[in-house]
Amino acid sequence: MPSKTVFSDARAVAEALTPSYPVYCLDLAGLAAHTQAFVEAFPGRVLYAMKCNPYPKIVDTLYEAGVRHFDTASLPEIAQVREAHRDTEAYYMNPVKSRAVIRTAYEVYGVRHFVVDHQSELDKTLEATGGDGIVVHVRLKTDETKVSFDLASKFGAPFDEAVDLLASVHRDGLRCGLAFHVGSQCRTAQAYRDALALCARVIDKSGVNIGYLDVGGGFPAYYPGQVIAPLREYFQAISDELETMHLRNDTVLMCEPGRALVADCCSLLTQVLLRKENSIYINDGIYGSLSELVLTRMELPMRVVRLDGSVSTQTRQFDVYGPTCDSTDILPDQCALPDDIREGDWIEIGQLGAYSNSAATRFNGFSTETFVEVQSVFR
Ligand SMILES: Cc1ncc(COP(=O)(O)O)c(C=O)c1O
Structure with missing residues (x-):
């Protein structure tokens, strides 16, 4: 060769x-080193957001650097990562999907994690998959402060709806998660603290003890002219806030970085x-x-x-x-x-x-x- x-x-x-x-x-060696450092420092499971850059060599490099979980928004993204690397897991984290792609993701690609932000999407997900073995994450709308790219105006259930939706997922006998995205290029760790405090209130009010907590993407990259704290301060803020929440011992913490990795x-x-x-x-x-x-x-x-x-x-x-x-x-x-x-x-x-x-x-x-x-x- x-x-x-x-x-x-x-x-x-x-x-x-x-x-x-x-x-x-492309500096793939730099990407590998940076990704390994991120995966080691984040106090939970790291899902790479495929939408950020799905170029195959980038995905391969992330895989070689230890990433096995992928946040996907479409069937082509799911197919790409699952066919390139069979021992990966794709999470379908787009809150709006067709029945056909939910079914295909579930049956063909073994997808078990789905996000919803409305009762109709929950009903659809249950009907399309039958519900066996799935985890449903409720996407919560959070305040967006100091972000470069808004992601809350289109998706996310407001507080009361998120409470009802989480209770509904639980009533259906499904494994439950809570997810949010503070917005891309988030320039303050306080946004994660605030969002997690809101999650704590949703959990308390719904009475549902979640198995998964997904803090989304939004971790910043270092562009000229922006003053950004090191990523470890973001991770510390998340860990500190988690300490104050009454989560199960086995609750899985997840994040979905795109920009900060690539x-x-x-x-x-x-x-x-x-x-x-x-x-x-x-x-x-x-x-x-x-x-x-x-x-x-x-x-x-x-x-x-x-x-x-x-x-x-x-x-x-x-x-x-x-x-x-x-x-x-x-x-x-x-x-x-x-x-x-x-x-x-x-x-x-x-x-x-x-x-x-x-x-x-x-x-x-x-x-x-x-x-x-x-x-x-x-x-
Ligand atoms: C659901 C979801 N997860 C993760 C990401 C990645 O965000 P970022 O590149 O800011 O880390 C996005 C970006 O749009 C998203 O919509």
Whole structure:
């Protein structure tokens, strides 16, 4: 078998491929080390949120780093992970599903964990599976504070409904869990404390002693300009709050991180197609790998790669347009880049492992398909 190519960094990729197409650069060794540290430090079961980045080599790396549980939102995600690694468990944590996919997930892929946030979904889950051996997690709506991406306006039962739903799951003789998601890129551990305090009240009022407690995703990655506490402070906050709850000894604590695991293992090498005064046009944009920026307005680290000389140390603010014909294909905020940036330069954009390839469209025929491995990415 030919040995695989691992470039030293994005500059080496530019030298070897001179790519006129965008390229994802993956630091898989960094991902493995980071994942192992997360799995060891979190005081419970770690489910990787497939939606964040389902690229097969990323999933394989997470598996090799010890992840065996996967938060999935669709049948294709379930099939991907269960067929690639038979000793994994997929959890169906999308609160709205069709009967057909619930049945297929249950019968074909052995899925036993389902989330609901409404009585109708609970009825549907029971009918589609027959209920044998399943765990039903009730998704609770929590307050969203200091998050970059809201996840509570669409899903989650409000307090009283969650109490009734949990009681209903219990009455049906099913194993019960409680789940929440504080919102993505959560910048304060207090959000987990508050959400767990709310869970404690739901448990007390419903009188149901749950077997599973799922604190969701939302753990942050480290983007420029954001002050974020180390992850261990988030884990400590969760452990401290758990101490105050009267849970069964065998209650399983779970989390569903996406961004915190994969954001910093990938950068994007994109090329400048044209410069017009204070605007540049690059070959990826908000319909592609950069779609999340429109909602999160996150700042991303950028550095210019030029092969035939050095770039100016002076910077100026540029409007950065993507490759499609749509006028809205522009990054929501201007970017500080070298003032002599020109056609043919590459820009390595860091921190793009989360919600980049997984959220990209093929609008105008553009899509980023090339992935290479590197020893280090810019972040
Ligand atoms: C149910 C669920 N779990 C986990 C995640 C992963 O969240 P994050 O990437 O913020 O960790 C999401 C993100 O949308 C989600 O909807």
